[in-house]
Amino acid sequence: MVSSLKKMKLIAISATMSLLLAAMLACNIGGEADAPAAEPMASEPIKFGMILVGPRNDRGWSQAHHDGGAYAAQKTGSEMIVMDFINPADSPDITVAQVVDQMVEQGAELIFATSEDMKDGILEAAASHPDVPMIWSSGDSAWADGDAYHPELANLGNIMGKMEYGKMMAGCAAALKTETGNIGFVGPLINAETKRLANSAYLGAKYCWEESRGKNIADLNFEIKWIGFWFHIPGVTLDPTVVTNDFYDSGADVVISGIDTTQVIVEAGKRNSSGEQVWAVPYDYHGACAEAPGACLGVPYFNWGPSYLNTINAVANDNFSATWKWLGPDWSNINNEDTSMIGFAKGDALGDDNWDTLNNKFIKGLANGDINLFKGPLQYQDGSTFVAAGEEASDKQIWYTTGLLEGIIGDAGD
Amino acid sequence: MAGMNRFYSKDSLENLMAFGLALFCTSILLVLLGVSPWSTFIAILEGSVLGLDSLSRVFVITSIMSLSAFALIVTFSCNMWNIGVEGQMMLGAIGAVFVARSFIGDTLLSIPFMIIAAMCFGGIFGLICGLLKTKGSVHEIFAGLGLDFVAAGLIVYLVIGPWKKEGIASTSGTDIIPEMSWFPHLFDFKFPIIPILLFGSMYLILRFIYAKTSLGLKLKSVGSNTNAFSRLGLSPDMYILFGFLIAGAVVGLAGAIQVGSIYHKLVPYISGGYGFLGILIALVSGRKLSIAIVVSAFFACLVVGGSTLQIKLGLHASLPGIIQASIVLFWLMIKASSVHIKLINAVSKSYGHS
Numbered sequence: 001m002v003s004s005l006k007k008m009k010l011i012a013i014s015a016t017m018s019l020l021l022a023a024m025l026a027c028n029i030g031g032e033a034d035a036p037a038a039e040p041m042a043s044e045p046i047k048f049g050m051i052l053v054g055p056r057n058d059r060g061w062s063q064a065h066h067d068g069g070a071y072a073a074q075k076t077g078s079e080m081i082v083m084d085f086i087n088p089a090d091s092p093d094i095t096v097a098q099v100v101d102q103m104v105e106q107g108a109e110l111i112f113a114t115s116e117d118m119k120d121g122i123l124e125a126a127a128s129h130p131d132v133p134m135i136w137s138s139g140d141s142a143w144a145d146g147d148a149y150h151p152e153l154a155n156l157g158n159i160m161g162k163m164e165y166g167k168m169m170a171g172c173a174a175a176l177k178t179e180t181g182n183i184g185f186v187g188p189l190i191n192a193e194t195k196r197l198a199n200s201a202y203l204g205a206k207y208c209w210e211e212s213r214g215k216n217i218a219d220l221n222f223e224i225k226w227i228g229f230w231f232h233i234p235g236v237t238l239d240p241t242v243v244t245n246d247f248y249d250s251g252a253d254v255v256i257s258g259i260d261t262t263q264v265i266v267e268a269g270k271r272n273s274s275g276e277q278v279w280a281v282p283y284d285y286h287g288a289c290a291e292a293p294g295a296c297l298g299v300p301y302f303n304w305g306p307s308y309l310n311t312i313n314a315v316a317n318d319n320f321s322a323t324w325k326w327l328g329p330d331w332s333n334i335n336n337e338d339t340s341m342i343g344f345a346k347g348d349a350l351g352d353d354n355w356d357t358l359n360n361k362f363i364k365g366l367a368n369g370d371i372n373l374f375k376g377p378l379q380y381q382d383g384s385t386f387v388a389a390g391e392e393a394s395d396k397q398i399w400y401t402t403g404l405l406e407g408i409i410g411d412a413g414d
Numbered sequence: 415m416a417g418m419n420r421f422y423s424k425d426s427l428e429n430l431m432a433f434g435l436a437l438f439c440t441s442i443l444l445v446l447l448g449v450s451p452w453s454t455f456i457a458i459l460e461g462s463v464l465g466l467d468s469l470s471r472v473f474v475i476t477s478i479m480s481l482s483a484f485a486l487i488v489t490f491s492c493n494m495w496n497i498g499v500e501g502q503m504m505l506g507a508i509g510a511v512f513v514a515r516s517f518i519g520d521t522l523l524s525i526p527f528m529i530i531a532a533m534c535f536g537g538i539f540g541l542i543c544g545l546l547k548t549k550g551s552v553h554e555i556f557a558g559l560g561l562d563f564v565a566a567g568l569i570v571y572l573v574i575g576p577w578k579k580e581g582i583a584s585t586s587g588t589d590i591i592p593e594m595s596w597f598p599h600l601f602d603f604k605f606p607i608i609p610i611l612l613f614g615s616m617y618l619i620l621r622f623i624y625a626k627t628s629l630g631l632k633l634k635s636v637g638s639n640t641n642a643f644s645r646l647g648l649s650p651d652m653y654i655l656f657g658f659l660i661a662g663a664v665v666g667l668a669g670a671i672q673v674g675s676i677y678h679k680l681v682p683y684i685s686g687g688y689g690f691l692g693i694l695i696a697l698v699s700g701r702k703l704s705i706a707i708v709v710s711a712f713f714a715c716l717v718v719g720g721s722t723l724q725i726k727l728g729l730h731a732s733l734p735g736i737i738q739a740s741i742v743l744f745w746l747m748i749k750a751s752s753v754h755i756k757l758i759n760a761v762s763k764s765y766g767h768s
Contacts, residue, residue, distance in 0.1 A: 049725075083724045085731040088587070088677070092686030093475065093717045093734075095676060101467055106725050117586045120679070189584030228574060228585040235563075236570055236585050236682040402581065413583035 044316045045077035046110060049103030051096060052084040053115035054231055054260055059291060061230065061260035061284040061302075065114040065137065068304025071337075072312050075305075081106060087117060089233040096121020097128065104129055110315045112137060112308065116193060117230065126156035133320040135159055135311055137304070138193065140399065143324035147400060154322050159307045161341040162328040164200040164398065165366055166300025167256075168373055169344045170281040171204025172362045173297040174254040176212060176354040177279055181219050184247030184255040186240050186264050187226040190413030194258060196401035198224050201256055202408050203373040204362070212357050217407065223252070224410030230260040241267055248278050254297065257283040268295035272349075279349050289347045296347030298358075303343055326395065331367035374398055379406045382414075431754040436744040443740050449729060454737070457726045458719030466603035468722075472714045474675050475688075477609035478668045479710035482692025484613075484620055485540075485665035487701050489554075491624070492657035493637035498543040498558025500689035501565030502536040502662040506669025508569065509535030511588065511680040514595035514673065515577065524595040528670050529612070536666020537659045539565065544658030548651035562689075569682050577680065587681035597674035609671045616664055617703055624703075633657055665689065694742045713738060 050069040054062035062084060073080040083099050085091050096118045100111055111134040113122040122136045132155060139158040140146040150156065174183045183205055187194055202222050209220045225247070228237035240263040247255050248271060257264035257280065268280030269292020282288035282299045289296035307327055314320040330340035344363070346355050365371030376387035380403035387393045404412040441451035462472050482499060489496035496502075509531035518524050539561060546557035570585060577588045597608040624630035636643050636653040643650050672684050691713065699705035720734025748754050 055731075081725045082728075083731070088681040088686075089683050091721070091731065092683060092688075094721045098471065098721075102461070102722055102725055105465070105467075117584075120590055189582070189586065191582040191584060226583065228570075228583070233585065233682070235566055411583070413581065 045079065046312060046316050047079045047081065047107045048073075048110040048112065048312060048315075049100070049106075049108035050080055050082045051086050051099050051103075051111065051113045051115075051118065052082065053087050053117055054084065056082060056084045058231075058260065059262050059285050059288050060282075062114070064285045064302045065112070065304055067285075068302075068308045069112065071305030072309040075309050076312050076316065078312055078316075081108060087115075087233075089236065097124040100125035100129065100132075100134070104132055108132070110134070110312060110320075112311075114138075115230065116191070122156065123150065123153065126150075126153045130155055133157070133311075133315050133322075135308075140324060142322045145396060146324065155320075157311070157320070157322040158324045159304070159311070160326050161302045161304075162326055163197055163300060163302065163342060164374075165329055166342045166344055167197045167200035168204030168207075168366065169358065169363060170256050170283075170298070170300045171201035171206070172208035172212075172358055173347075173350055173354065174201075174256055174279075174281055175205040175208040175220065176357055177297055177350060178254045179277065180251055180253045181209075181215070182221045182247075182250075182252040182254075183223070184244070184252040185222065185224040185258060185410070186243050186247070186255060187224050187258045187410070188230045188260070189228055190226050190411070192400050192402070194226075195404055195412065196398055197258060198408065198410075199401060199405045200373070201258075202405055206407065207371065207373060208357070208362060212361065220407075221252075222408050223247070224404065224408060226411065226413075227259060232259075232261065232263065240264065244268070244280075248276070253278050254280065256281045260284060262288060262291050265289070265291045265296055268292060271295070279347075281347075286343060286345050289345060293348045295349055297350045297354075298347040299345050301343050301345060303337060303340055306338055307341060326399070329367075334363065334367075380404065381406055381408065381412060427758060428754055431758055432745055432748045435748050435754055435757070436741050439744040439748075440737060440740040444737070447733075447736075449727075449733065453727055454723065454729070454733075457723055458716060458734075458737075460719070461722030461726070462715035462719035466601075468718050470599070470604045470606055471718045472711065474606045474609050474671065475714035475717055476707070476711045477606065477613040478671050478686075478688050479691060479695060479713055480613045480707050481616060481668040481671075482665050482688050483695040483699065483706035483710055484616060484703060485661035485668075485689075486692050486696035487699075487703060487706060488620065488633070488661045488664065489657050490696060490701050491634050491637050492654050493640075494544075494547070494554050494654060494657060495693075496540070496543070496558055496658065496661050497555050497693075498540065498561040499661070499665050499692055500685045500687070501558070501562040502539045502543075502665045503669040503672070503685040503689050504562075504565035504569055505539040505662075506532035506536035506666025507673050507680060507684045508565075508572065508669070509533075509666065510595075510670040510673040511577070511591060514591035515588075520592040520594045522594065524592070525597065525608070525674065528595060528674060529667065532666040532670035532673075533663040534666070536669060537663035540658040540660075540662020540665075541655060543662075544655040547658075548654055566682065569680060569684065573680060573682060585682050587677070587679045590678050591673070595674065596678055597671070599675075606675055609675055612667050612671065613707075616667065617707065620664075620703055629656065665692070691738075698742060698745055716741075 052062040056066040057063055069080045114137045116138045126134050134156045136158050138160045140148050141150040141156055142158045209215050225243050227240050232240050240259055244255050244264045244267040255264050265280045265282040268278055271278045272295035279295050279297050281297050286301040288299045327341035329342040330336050334340050335343040374393035376391045377389040378387040380386050444451045462468050485499050486496055510528040513528045513531045543557045543561055546552040547554040573585055573588055574583050579589050599605055600607050632653050636650045640650045695706055695709045699709045716738050723729040723733055724731055
């Protein structure tokens with residue numbers, strides 16, 4: 001009798017487990033990506049891949065790309081497939097070229113590789129899939145006059161924004177706000193792009209410090225510390241949280257972020273909310289100030305949507321060409337989401353007077369050409385000439401910046 | 415049970431049951447996370463073994479994982495925990511890149527010398543761990559862990575220091591090595607012949623050492639009974655050092671594969687956590703070389719197929735890691751609690767087997 005009971009119990013348990021397993025295998029909870037809502041189409045919808053170096057919701061570089069792709073997908077009714085965290089630290093099992101292989105296998109007709117770090121992988125992938133159009137954002141492989149031109153890769157184009165203007169605005173905002181005259185800049189890694197952006201921030205700060213506040217440049221302390229990569233990788237890079245706090249502890253009251261993620265504004269927010277008079281200028285994403293509105297002077301941001309929309313339309317209409325595009329703001333309205341590649345969102349902490357100076361004098365001057373900060377004489381830290389007196393820097397000079405400007409404290413990576 | 419043994423061994427039946435239960439428990443976890451186990455496992459299967467390109471990736475990663483597990487099995491046989499396996503793999507990668515960046519990097523000699531250098535660098539780093547244990551009385555776990563950090567730091571130093579790209583200071587890696595130093599592959603689907611040859615030959619060599627040589631016997635003996643080993647007039651320290659030397663050389667090869675077949679440059683964390691995964695594989699496989707290959711292949715499928723989950727199902731990038739870790743965790747829990755054996759016995763009794 002006991003044996004029969006045990007047997008029945010066992011059968012009952014086995015049957016329950018089988019049912020549970022069958023139910024779990026049959027159900028499809030959370031297994032599908034949300035499809036973007038269909039909108040009126042500018043062309044035939046396509047399927048495109050978006051490769052992000054960080055998380056899609058980082059409130060920084062990667063989210064700016066993701067949102068740009070989502071904007072373009074919505075406008076065209078296209079489908080975006082996304083892979084984020086594609087970097088050797090987070091995804092050691094897969095390379096950019098392998099991600100492209102998978103996306104193409106899934107039917108992607110266009111690929112966006114959205115980091116300077118993806119250079120080697122996307123060059124390899126473009127060669128492996130010559131019939132698939134690709135964009136390497138921030139790259140220069142399609143620039144016929146560039147130093148890294150790859151004419152053989154007729155399917156690989158580049159898009160980048162002229163963030164130099166955005167960084168000038170960031171520098172100006174910092175100079176207008178600082179009370180101590182000490183501005184910190186948390187830089188990512190050292191390359192031509194990051195050096196030209198750091199220089200731009202310095203030039204913006206220098207201009208507003210001298211012209212708007214009437215102060216002596218010798219009294220402005222502008223220092224850069226590089227963490228080693230676009231975002232924090234524990235054990236590999238410096239910790240941007242620590243670097244930001246070091247700046248504040250050593251007397252800086254404004255820190256400008258040059259990295260992909262939000263540590264700078266987060267730390268500024270913590271200190272600001274505890275009563276310290278410190279502020280920050282985040283980077284990349286139009287909504288970055290939401291991390292700490294009370295400490296945010298504003299954010300220079302990329303608006304990738306319009307350029308990605310144009311690329312999708314070009315692919316859909318079969319007239320894609322591998323070109324290098326370095327797109328500036330729409331000066332008629334730099335915050336127009338349908339037209340401007342670069343924008344600057346005002347932060348609550350900047351104040352109305354400073355915003356008036358920044359918007360109606362500095363930005364207006366950049367827009368109408370009255371202010372050209374890449375005009376000589378400009379010298380690097382070592383005294384060598386960047387732009388000779390009376391000359392204006394060419395795109396090539398700016399893009400391939402080789403050093404930090406005189407007046408900046410920090411390593412130029414030489 | 416005698417009748418049952420005609421068709422399958424007790425061990426394999428137990429392992430199969432433990433594996434099934436581990437999958438079952440992982441499926442429950444997936445449901446709790448709001449994910450369909452069916453869709454997930456099918457996507458993993460499709461993304462790993464149902465395509466020639468992905469199958470090639472499975473082979474490469476199986477090679478790396480197997481070599482890591484082999485290295486762990488060697489030191490386990492000496493009753494040593496080789497936590498420094500990650501660092502040894504990194505040193506193997508450094509050795510391979512060192513050759514690839516040298517004057518022979520653009521010649522036919524490069525690949526054989528990369529392999530030799532990887533084994534030497536990895537082996538010496540393993541030996542250092544052994545020396546800290548035997549001569550410095552530092553527990554091998556702490557020595558290994560410390561050496562992992564040293565290796566990681568050394569790579570960062572090289573990447574942003576002496577081997578940095580011109581005008582660039584970035585932890586994103588060194589310049590790409592010359593194409594002559596890339597491990598060649600066969601056919602359009604990039605069949606990874608060199609990694610397969612490397613781990614296959616290492617398997618045969620280790621099998622030979624443990625089955626046919628006195629060295630293998632002594633390595634196992636020193637792990638089983640150190641006192642008896644000493645009384646026979648043999649030096650336990652020497653064979654522990656041998657164990658670490660061999661382990662480091664073996665896993666150094668995995669570092670060479672990461673350089674020659676995957677990255678073609680030196681990047682921080684080039685070991686990719688495969689060393690630590692090798693520890694789990696060695697444990698799950700019962701420290702048996704041949705089973706370690708099977709388990710490695712399974713994990714390689716999870717890794718390769720798991721990477722497609724984002725694209726196919728829109729799942730979070732961390733999910734493949736959760737699945738891998740869960741399967742291992744549940745496997746170890748099931749084995750420790752013997753629940754799988756109890757279940758087999760209960761089923762056997764219920765069907766009248768004695």
